[in-house]
Amino acid sequence: MTENLPVTATNPEARVALAPGSIVVIRDEEWLVQAAEETADGTLVHVQGLSELVRDTSASFYTSLDKIVPLEPARAQVVADDSPRYRTTRLWLESTIRKTPVPLGERSLSVAVRGLADPLSYQQSAVRKALGPANLRPRILLADAVGLGKTLEIGMILSELVRRGRGERILVVTPRHVLEQMQHELWCRFALPFVRLDSAGIQRVRQQLPATRNPFTYYKRVIVSIDTLKSDRYVASLRKQRWDAVVIDESHNLANAATLNNRLARLLARNAEALILASATPHNGRADSFAELLRLLDPSAVPVNGELDPDEVRRLVIRRHRHSPEVAQVVGADWAERREPDNVLVPATSEENAVARELEETWLWPGRGGSPYSEQNASLFPWTLAKAFLSSPAALKETIDGRLGRLGHDDRAEAERRALRRLAELNDKTRQRPPAKYQRLVEHLKEIGVGRGSPVRAVVFAERLETLRWLHRTLPADLGVPANAVELMHGGLPDDQQQSIVEAFKQEQAPVRVLVTGDVASEGVNLHAQCHNLIHYDIPWSLIRIEQRNGRIDRYGQKHAPRITALLLDPASERFAGDVRILAKLVEKENEAHTALGDVASLMGHYDVKSEEDDIRAVLAGSKKFDDVVRPVAAVAAGNDLSALFAQLFDSPATPTFEPSTASQPDADTEVDLGSVVYDDDVSYLEDALQEAFIDPTAPLARGGVGWRRDTAFGTVELTPPPDLAQRLNVLPQKYLAERNVTERLVLATTRARGKDRLAAALHDDKKLSWPDAHYLAPLHPVLDWAADRALAALGRNEVFAVRGNVDSPTVLLVGTLTNRRGQVVSVAWLTAQFPVEDDPSFALIAPHGSAREALASLGWDSSRANPGPIENVAALQGLVAPAVDQAEKHLITLFTAAADDVASRVEQWSTRLDTWDEEADALIQRSEIKRRRASVEQERAMVQAMAPDRQLVRPLLVVVPDVEGVVL
CATH class of the missing domain: 3.40.50.300 (P-loop containing nucleotide triphosphate hydrolases)
Incomplete structure (x- = not known):
């Protein structure tokens, strides 16, 4: 049994732990905790504003600097919901579920298979491996050959990290000419908005931010070129930044330890939790260079002697090609x-043959007269001429002219000058x-x-x-x-x-x-x-x-x-x-x-x-x-x-990392029910959120609405983004926002088929812009996140709704989370506490459920319900909350201990590998290179310790009383 797991039923402090999902009061405003991590300066709490003044605001607070007061779940106040069809409750529940991170050890994919990427099993197996139990931290080298879709694999991994609460701050580093391509794929297929810091983007940032402001604190998700980032101008800023995930494309350019590229990569690797390297040419044939890439991923993966361990290579690297069995069988047409x-073969003209003879006899294979070129080590230059000749007369002319401009004035230079001029005359004839x-x-x-x-x-x-x-x-x-x-x-x-x-x-x-x-x-x-x-x-x-x-x-x-x-x-x-x-x-x-x-x-x-x-x-x-x-x-x-x-x-069929997936089937998004739970689909949730937030959502923005329009036949919806929503979209390309009128009239495709159709149509319309006119409403879309933030503000401070449902006696719905010191959710449990004895509120029957959907179904909340009116005498239900929380905490001890032990076993394997590396390094500690690597290993050890679960939170979500009338819509 894991010793560090808090026994919350007897430890009141654990109830108010700063765990994801808890509500806290800071500076007299309410905030939803997204993550809480232990740092050298104390606990750092990342929060999202709930109360009116701070709504739509993300912030971070140190417990050492601000008074952070968690609201005690057991003292939550019960309030009745009088909204039509319990709309307010349903929105609040759906938003709470969406904001509850998927546990880091979840073996099924959730949002990754619900974007616009084709459901290819070999890509999904790469995502599973990156997120699998062998990698407590997702660190992987995507080394698939050219054309397999490494960008899509990157997008799928990042999507899963975001849904698991591990992707708030992301940095993507690519070559300059693919910046927009990467930004386009992440947005259009996965609804992940990134700011692109190309030359135009950097200029825009300089206009918006003071010169002393670190741009990486202003933007949470950034795409930037490696040429820009490696300059000394940004290194100091990067040293101060911690990233949830860093992606470095074309990572074979990082292997040389003496380069600025490698310096940048080592800096980012130290400051990132998840690290994704991508390259179709993952090694240069040298074991030491490839080892350098592996050390970026895991400094202890390469033994001190530098020999590669095949098991470690297999753990950290994914490699397939077009004709690998798992690829060939799914790509099809x-x-x-x-x-x-x-x-x-193109026969040369007579003029070109004359140039070829001159190159042969004078430059490439000179006769007894010797070569005409003047430099002692200039044996490469004749082949430069030959290569230019085989390219074009224009290229040969440029090569000749360039050489003439560099020649000196000694005898050999004069001889070469004459030979070059003779060659130039012959080349000029080919240009006639x-x-x-x-x-x-x-x-x-x-x-x-x-x-x-x-x-x-x-x-x-x-x-x-x-x-x-x-x-x-x-x-x-x-x-x-x-x-x-x-x-x-x-x-x-x-x-x-x-x-x-x-x-x-x-x-x-x-x-x-x-x-x-x-x-x-x-x-x-x-x-x-x-x-x-x-x-x-x-x-x-x-x-x-x-x-x-x-x-x-x-x-x-x-x-x-x-x-x-x-x-x-x-x-x-x-x-x-x-x-x-x-x-x-x-x-x-x-x-x-x-x-x-x-x-x-x-x-x-x-x-x-x-x-x-x-x-x-x-x-x-x-x-x-x-x-x-x-x-x-x-x-x-x-x-x-x-x-x-x-x-x-x-080069062999891949061994499944986890249980066989059905994700290659057309209905891949049903693999795991981590999508909409209370609602049938995302668009119904969005529509209800707008109905709740605006008196008449169909009215124009100027009259208090958003101009909402839903076209079921075409699978699209439209709205005018309010300023707080438009602000979330402003990181996207200004040309796209302007040409597609996004911030004035946002059009969303509500089905995958429609989303794919509009994405494909963007390649054919008269706007000449590959960004679609109707963007797919993927699960992570900013408009859904915006709707969730608004819905979570519906309840007052530390309140839960009382509603009617298909239950025999009053029942409390609860959710329990187990988190580690890094603020990551290790395990989630959904429970109901039923109180069958009317006169004994201390006796509760605790029932665990496999998912939020299953728990809601047990309450009769798997379909929309009519609301005949607010429940009377909700004060009588108040006495159920504290016993429900207490009994749920006791019940979860065993479940969460098992989850903690599972993480502990993986942490132990990680620690053992670090210990082995340390022992081997002791004999070589005087070598400066080993000292540098040891510093990375020590940092890794601190990371290991932070992965151990250390806090538990149980929250009441709903109090349900019997619906004697059985009113269901």
Whole structure:
């Protein structure tokens, strides 16, 4: 039995514990406790305002600075409800249930399966693993291959954390060009509003906040780029912030301990409870670098000697790919199989052949005269010329001009200058007519249907910026399309402009038909909404880059078979022709590894674009063989390196983390009844809340209403947000709020089918904005939270309603919660206390119920009831409250002790792992790196201690008397 569990029946102090759900009085105002945690400065209580003056206000108070008076549940006053159909009681009950956090150990998913994400079992298994009993703190590396939907997995995990009272403050860190995409997905699919601090957002913050104000205290949920956040400007602010959850996308960029990215990650990891790392390339082949990622998640997961423990890797990492069994069996037609890659050899023109010969004879394989280049270590430059040549004449010209501008004036520099000018003259001749590869590109685009009036789209990738600019200038005229039908995106553009281009490419009504882009778009960007054609205008000398590019259109949600084409210039020279065949092999190898492994980086074993390019350059130069550089697929899994470990751990059918889920079924939202309880659905709850709050909700805002309108046939509702609701939406993009008129007329889709329809329609309407005109009313929607806050203010200080129900004798409905020192709910119990003996209010029959829904059903409150009038003589019921609370506390001792013991066993496993690490570290304590890691482990130990349950709260919710008339609607 857990010694620290308070025996509340004999411990009055436990009744008034500052546990989530309790009501407290601070500064003469009433507040609902959302969480209470022990800190170095005392107990910190996070609250939501209930009384009129502080309604819609969130605040935090220290017990050492403010007098915080909890209201004693056993002394709650019973009041009669005279509202029609007991509307006030029903709203208060539903809001209380919604504000009661789901226990941290709950094994079923609640809100995660009720958003607009398709119910895919492999994504839900990832969420279960992140929240499972093996992780008291949700800390996970989502390492699914490109295209599986890591963003949706992130959204599902965050949704569950919010519903469990563990997601009030969330920070999401992403690359610049996917900021809006991440914000869009979290809002449109899960109703989680985040402020986006891109360049425009930061400028807006600077206008709104004083220069000395920490923006991370002002905004609770933030999406920001890693480039912005890692600067010294924000590090000091971040050190002072604690986050319930931190998400870092493209986390493979964190592994190098000497970088600013890693410094930022270590800082955030220390200050976050939940940590979600995401990367399709989770390791670089080096065990020490991968270990650094694992240490961010759990500093004790990697032994002091640095050797990876497969069990710890399996505990902290999730890895699947397109053809993993658990993925392949569920994606179906929503992820069309890609076609075999089409490598198109394009014979060079005579002018291009002349350039190729010059490159061969003078630069790549010079004869007896030696090389013309002047720098001793400039052996890479000839291959830079070759790569530029294979890209475009424009790229070669830029490379030549750049080199000429950097040359000195000695003899060797003069020799090189002459050679470069000769090469430039030959290259200028290739520019007098369209290059062969360009002509084939135009033909190919026309063949697949790109042209004036056609909806067909294509994305064209090239490495060199000059190639991109040249394609952007010349393609419109040769395709016969307007200039705005060809869009250019590259890394030199501001982040908001990059996001705008990606947004337009998703829109059916946007004029863009061809996106020419560099590798800035190869990571994280979704380009598949309107496009299934991708052309490599030049082929990267890296398998990683090829895979990243292909993943932009080859991903879940792609309804058409992705068509991937590579254009390869084929000079007449045998040596250059051999080079072209090597590059074609890269495309074929990527496709082979995509099918078998979902991980192309393991073929070359470098896990680094530059290193792969160096090896391919060596193959082209003849110093290495292709088959020695690029391993066969079968050899990867048979090896003994980190790639083999991943293949062995993750390339097999997943073992269910918990009991089998039905969440892949169409009715996934019925998996666990954690949605609306008192009401049939969310919209009925919202409508009743408006009826309660406004005399006539259908009246305009100016006349005391909200202009409420419900269209059942179309599955939508509309209202004008009052200022306190509009304020909750203001963190969303200003363009979205303005274009969709959100703060003036909020339109909500009330069914999942309607929500999906409007989200899909947003890609086709004339607003050219992928944010929907009717936002789905998901369970966590701010409008429902706003309604709950208003409803909870309906009762006076420490009151409960008395109502009629289908009971044989007076019965009290109660809820009990067990929480830990971090203020997290460990267990929730719903009970009824029935008083069968009229003259003996001290005798109560306690009945536990499996859920709030079940408890209400036992009272006859599973359907709407008529209210014939307020119950008379409620004072006689007052004497039932204290005995009900007392008897319920006694009954819960056994139940909560079992829950506490379950947590204690997991805490013990955690502590044992920390102790083992400590013992191993003792011998190496003088090493500075070990000292740094030990500090993290000690912080982890303090976290362990705070996870132990230490407070219990039982609250009366309702007093129900027999309904002699049996009036039910």
